[in-house]
Amino acid sequence: MTVAKVIEISSSSSKGIEDAVKDGLKRAAKTINNIKGAWVNDIKVMTDDAGKVTEWRVNMRVNFVLD
Template sequence: MSTVTKVIEVSAASPTSIEDAVQGGLKKVAHSVKNICGAWINETKVITSADGTITEWRVNMRVSFIVE
């Protein structure tokens, strides 16, 4: 039997880091999706305060999972 993989697009944010945004997004997806097997980061963005300090990291990513 062949394997079918589905891909969904997810946006996630963190005030700490890119890694934290990715992990937070994957944990949230894992609540409703089983068999996650990978992710690609499509876009990275930062939100800044008026003085240029980074206040939030944002990522858009594609998450793949095996369909049962």
């Protein structure tokens, strides 16, 4: 029998969405084993006063199998 768990995490990057996702998963993998995937469920940007994007933020659900 296999049991999986889903947690929600947030991550950010000044480079872009893909970098924010990769950084978040890399950090999660330091304390979580058997990560199988993630669903990005929210994307947000932070801007400066001129409207230029300064930071990308993602919220994602990470799926992993319990040992």
